[in-house]
Amino acid sequence: MSKKIAITGGIGSGKSSLAKILAQKGYCVWDADVFSREVLFFPEVQARIKAIFGNSVFIGDGQLNRELVRSQIFANAKLKKSLEKIIHPAIHDLFNSKYRELLKVASTAWVFYEASLILEKGRKSFFDFCVVVVADENVKLRRLSEKRNLPEAEARKIMATQMSDSEKISHADYVIDNSASLDLLEKSAEKLILYLSEKFSSP
Numbered sequence: 001m002s003k004k005i006a007i008t009g010g011i012g013s014g015k016s017s018l019a020k021i022l023a024q025k026g027y028c029v030w031d032a033d034v035f036s037r038e039v040l041f042f043p044e045v046q047a048r049i050k051a052i053f054g055n056s057v058f059i060g061d062g063q064l065n066r067e068l069v070r071s072q073i074f075a076n077a078k079l080k081k082s083l084e085k086i087i088h089p090a091i092h093d094l095f096n097s098k099y100r101e102l103l104k105v106a107s108t109a110w111v112f113y114e115a116s117l118i119l120e121k122g123r124k125s126f127f128d129f130c131v132v133v134v135a136d137e138n139v140k141l142r143r144l145s146e147k148r149n150l151p152e153a154e155a156r157k158i159m160a161t162q163m164s165d166s167e168k169i170s171h172a173d174y175v176i177d178n179s180a181s182l183d184l185l186e187k188s189a190e191k192l193i194l195y196l197s198e199k200f201s202s203p
């Protein structure tokens, strides 16, 4: 039986790093941030975003000016909600249509789905299993600033809109602490696979 396994966690916790390790091990891994970039090219999605944010949020080739939208939505909860109301249903539809296609050819595949807002949006029950990645706040802030060039003040603003790690942990089926090295994250990924293989029997 196929399984949908959510990987969630706060900004900078290491979801993408865990997802990358799993993909390197050959698992099927999808990324909600990639889906969100894809749906942003859908004409109906662009039209609705333009109606709220104005034409200037799209630059050449129909690309979203991400920095501009980021600065607007994390300073204005109403705008953030409006954007999510447009993008999230489109992402959900894309997931479902991809999942249906996958099941036609691989009915026992596990799909790992990396997405930041699964718990905030009450989407846990859509998945068979939910992995929460956490890391110490200072570690997340340092990584985001040094490796992603995201200033601490901006990172904190985004964190303030997300569920705290302690609350996320209370909803998790499995928790990975990624405060230490990438080698240790790889070991945690291996342990996770062993756990899932016992729980679900191998894919």
Ligand SMILES: CC(C)(COP(=O)(O)OP(=O)(O)OC[C@H]1O[C@@H](n2cnc3c(N)ncnc32)[C@H](O)[C@@H]1O)[C@@H](O)C(=O)NCCC(=O)NCCS
Residues within 6 Å of the ligand: 010, 011, 012, 032, 033, 036, 064, 065, 066, 067, 069, 070, 073, 080, 083, 084, 087, 091, 115, 116, 117, 158, 161, 162
């Ligand atoms: C605001 C946008 C344009 C900023 O783009 P940018 O390239 O700077 O960031 P990126 O998309 O890589 O997101 C980085 C991280 O920010 C956090 N984040 C993004 N959107 C949100 C949100 N709506 N609420 C809370 N945190 C968010 C997540 O932890 C995410 O992993 C972009 O994040 C976006 O379109 N957000 C709305 C869609 C959404 O909710 N995405 C997140 C889940 S799919």
Ligand SMILES: Nc1ncnc2c1ncn2[C@@H]1O[C@H](COP(=O)(O)OP(=O)(O)OP(=O)(O)O)[C@@H](O)[C@H]1O
Residues within 6 Å of the ligand: 009, 010, 011, 012, 013, 014, 015, 016, 017, 018, 033, 116, 143, 144, 147, 148, 178, 179, 180, 181, 182, 183, 185
């Ligand atoms: N254990 C680690 N050691 C060192 N650097 C790490 C570790 N884990 C992640 N990083 C780095 O920290 C940054 C944030 O990690 P990552 O992108 O995996 O987080 P994320 O949870 O996917 O963030 P976002 O919510 O923004 O998508 C990245 O630059 C990544 O390379």
